[in-house]
Amino acid sequence: MTPDSLSAPISIDAGFDSGNIEVLSIEGTSARLAIRRDHQSEFFQWFHFRVSGGAGRTLELKITGLASAAYPDGWVGYRACVSEDRDTWYRAETRYDAAEGGGTMTIRYTPQAATCSFAYFAPYSMERHHDLVAEAAASEGVAHRVLGRSLDGQPIDCLSLGEGEKQVWLIARQHPGESMAEWWMEGALDMLTDPADPHARKLRQLCRFHIVPNCNPDGSRRGHLRTNAAGVNLNREWLEPSAERSPEVLAIRNAMDETGVHFAMDVHGDEAIPAVFFAGFEGIPGWTEAQGEAYRRYRTILERRTPDFQTKRGYPVARPGKANLSMATNQIAQRFGAVSMTLEMPFKDNDDLPDPAQGWSPERSKLLARECLASLLEWLA
Ligand SMILES: [Zn+2]
Numbered sequence: 001m002t003p004d005s006l007s008a009p010i011s012i013d014a015g016f017d018s019g020n021i022e023v024l025s026i027e028g029t030s031a032r033l034a035i036r037r038d039h040q041s042e043f044f045q046w047f048h049f050r051v052s053g054g055a056g057r058t059l060e061l062k063i064t065g066l067a068s069a070a071y072p073d074g075w076v077g078y079r080a081c082v083s084e085d086r087d088t089w090y091r092a093e094t095r096y097d098a099a100e101g102g103g104t105m106t107i108r109y110t111p112q113a114a115t116c117s118f119a120y121f122a123p124y125s126m127e128r129h130h131d132l133v134a135e136a137a138a139s140e141g142v143a144h145r146v147l148g149r150s151l152d153g154q155p156i157d158c159l160s161l162g163e164g165e166k167q168v169w170l171i172a173r174q175h176p177g178e179s180m181a182e183w184w185m186e187g188a189l190d191m192l193t194d195p196a197d198p199h200a201r202k203l204r205q206l207c208r209f210h211i212v213p214n215c216n217p218d219g220s221r222r223g224h225l226r227t228n229a230a231g232v233n234l235n236r237e238w239l240e241p242s243a244e245r246s247p248e249v250l251a252i253r254n255a256m257d258e259t260g261v262h263f264a265m266d267v268h269g270d271e272a273i274p275a276v277f278f279a280g281f282e283g284i285p286g287w288t289e290a291q292g293e294a295y296r297r298y299r300t301i302l303e304r305r306t307p308d309f310q311t312k313r314g315y316p317v318a319r320p321g322k323a324n325l326s327m328a329t330n331q332i333a334q335r336f337g338a339v340s341m342t343l344e345m346p347f348k349d350n351d352d353l354p355d356p357a358q359g360w361s362p363e364r365s366k367l368l369a370r371e372c373l374a375s376l377l378e379w380l381a
Contacts, residue, residue: 007028008053009026009027009028009029009053010026010028010029010031010051010052010053010054010059011026011051011052011053012026012031012033012049012050012051012052013049013050013052014048014049014050014223016050017123017125017126017127017220017221018046018048018119018123018124018125018126018176018179018220018221018222018223019048019049019223020035020036020046020047020048020049020223020224021033021034021035021036021047021048021049021063022034022035022036024064029054029057029058029059029060030059030060030061030062031051031059031060031061031062032062032064032101033047033049033061033062033063033064034063034064034065035047035063035065035066035069036223038219038222038224038225038226038227038231039222039224039227039229039230039231040227040230040231041224041226041227041231041232041233042070043070043224043225043226043227043233044069044070044225045069045070045071045074045120045177045225045226045271046119046120046176046177046223046224046225047063047118047119047120048117048118048119048120048123048223049117049118049119050115050116050117050118051111051115051116051117051118052114052115053114054111054116055111055112055113055114056110056111056112057110058108058109058110059107059108059109059110059111060106060107060108061106061107061108061109061118062101062104062105062106062107063104063105063107064100064101064102064103064104065101065102065103065104066096066102066103066104066105067098067102067103068102068103069103070225070226070271071271071272072098072103073271073272074271074272074347074348075096075098075103075105076096077274077348078094078096078105078347078348079091079092079093079094079348079359080092080094080105080107080118080119080120081118081119081120081121081122081359082107082109082116082117082118083116083117083119083122084111084112084113084115084116084117085113086117089119089122089358089361089362090357090358091356091357091358091359092107092108092109092118093107093108093109094106094107094108095108119179120177120347121177121178121179121180121269121347121360122179122180122183122361122362123179124173124179124182124183124186124220124362125220126154126214126217126220126221129157129182129213129214129217129220132182132185132186132189132213133157133159133213135189135193136159136189136193136211137159139161139193140193140195141161141162141163141204142159142160142161142193143159143160143161144157144158144159144160145158145160146158147212147251147252147254147255148247148248148250148251148252148254149247149251150216150217150218150228150229150247150248151218151228151229151230151247152217152218152221152229154217154218154221155217156212156214156215156217156248156251156252157212157213157214158210158211158212158252158255159189159209159210159211159213160208160209160210160211161192161193161204161208161209161211162192162203162204162205162206162207162208162209163204163205163208164203164204164205164206164207164208165206165207165208166206166207166208166262166263166380167207167208167210167259167260167261167262167263168207168208168209168210168261168262168263168264168376169209169210169211169212169256169259169261169263169264169265169332170185170188170209170210170211170212170264170265170267171211171212171215171252171264171265171266171267171328172184172185172212172213172214172215172266172267172268173185173213173214173215173216173220173267174215174216174234174235174248174249174266174268174328175216175219175225175226175233175234175235175268175269176214176216176217176218176219176220176222176224176225176226176227176228177219177224177225177226177269178267178268178269178345179220179269180269180345180347180360180362180365181267181268181269181345181365182213182214183362183365183366184267184343184345184365184366184368184369184372185211185213185214185267185369186213186362186366186369187365187366187367187368187369187370188211188369188370188372188373189211189213190366191369191370191373192204192209192211192373199370199373199374199377200373202377203373203376203377203380206377206380207263207376207380208259210255210256210259212252215234215248215249215252216228216234216248228246228248230244230245232245232246234246234248234249235266235326235327235328236324236326236327237249237326238253238325238326238327238328238330238331238332239325239326239331240326241253249328253331256332256335256336260336261332261335261336261338261340262336262338262339263338263339263340263376264328264329264332264336264338264339264340264341265340265341265342265343265372266328266329266332266340266341266342266343267342267343267345268342268343268344268345269344269345269346269347270344270345270346270347271347273313273314273344273346274346274348274349274350274351275310275312275313275314275346275350275351275352276308276309276310276343276344276345276346276350276368277309277310277311277313277314277315277344278299278311278314278341278342278343278344279314279315279329279341279342279344280292280295280299280317280329280333280340280341280342281295281323281329281330281332281333281334281340281341282317282318282320282323283317283318283319283320283321283322283323283330284323284325284330284333284334285321285323285325285334286333286334286337287320287323288337291333291337291339294339294379295339295340295341297379298339298341298375298376298379299311299341301375301378301379302371302372302375305371305374305375305378306367306368306371307352307353308350308352308353308364308367308368308371309368309371310352314344327342328340328342329341329342343372345360345365345368346359346360347360348360350364
């Protein structure tokens with residue numbers, strides 16, 4: 001190391017898959033940054049960038065203007081994700097000050113390597129998505145089809161497997177910044193395509209699975225938090241999806257109309273609540289006590305099976321008749337009489353079972369998927 005490299009300013013880049021940061025200024029190892037809004041939208045919260053030239057020196061990265069992010073409560077108690085090999089992600093020392101610079105998150109970190117990456121959550125790239133789809137599609141008994149295309153022309157991939165009668169739909173990443181949802185999908189597909197897994201073997205006898213690991217490839221690649229290429233929140237399009245605004249949802253809903261749906265899970269991440277929870281379909285016009293009871297029974301099974309799931313914290317429940325039918329879970333429950341639910345995993349940590357090194361992580365998302373599927377088998381039995 002030369003004296004030059006000890007004083008040279010760091011470099012910051014985000015011109016890659018799911019990259020998102022604007023560099024306001026760099027001075028030595030300190031930088032002032034801001035998050036770019038989703039294209040044609042007000043939403044922002046997802047960030048993903050690389051810092052180079054900081055090995056052995058302490059970085060001080062200030063991301064400013066965060067009080068006007070989509071979920072300002074998401075910054076309180078949150079710690080940024082960091083990786084030096086882009087494989088294992090840890091949490092960095094992070095402080096949020098709502099009064100500084102329109103809401104500023106300060107990340108301090110001393111990398112050992114020449115480059116290190118920071119992100120809102122461990123990214124799940126579109127290249128990894130295609131690896132996941134290819135590996136699953138090459139597995140015994142798995143069918144792959146393209147349900148439709150996004151506005152940027154990317155395929156909406158669907159994997160189907162199982163010989164049973166129960167039509168089970170698993171969809172993820174309507175909100176592209178919620179990358180834990182596709183880590184969950186990787187866990188689900190690993191399990192379901194494993195010829196030795198006893199739960200998977202039984203589930204494949206009982207069910208026909210339809211799995212859409214990424215509903216919003218455009219938002220994913222563009223580094224969006226919540227919307228597609230046109231700035232549309234896909235999870236508000238399920239009542240009247242259109243080819244112009246939301247071809248992704250239109251394609252998936254049409255495919256569901258062909259198969260019918262008995263059970264559906266829509267996988268998400270939540271910015272503010274440090275816990276794993278469900279949002280159900282209370283308040284749909286067609287609500288029946290039997291349908292509600294079946295949902296609660298599934299929730300109880302999952303809560304018993306894994307300490308990473310709980311039922312105390314979550315969103316307020318809609319009053320009778322007040323459900324928003326433009327959301328996937330409500331539309332699917334209403335349209336098909338299905339038991340459907342939105343799974344929310346934290347960006348922060350699960351406070352009931354904290355992991356100081358990693359917080360909520362890809363590894364835990366994948367393990368949760370296995371418990372969700374094992375619970376489905378128990379629920380069907
Ligand atoms: Zn979401």
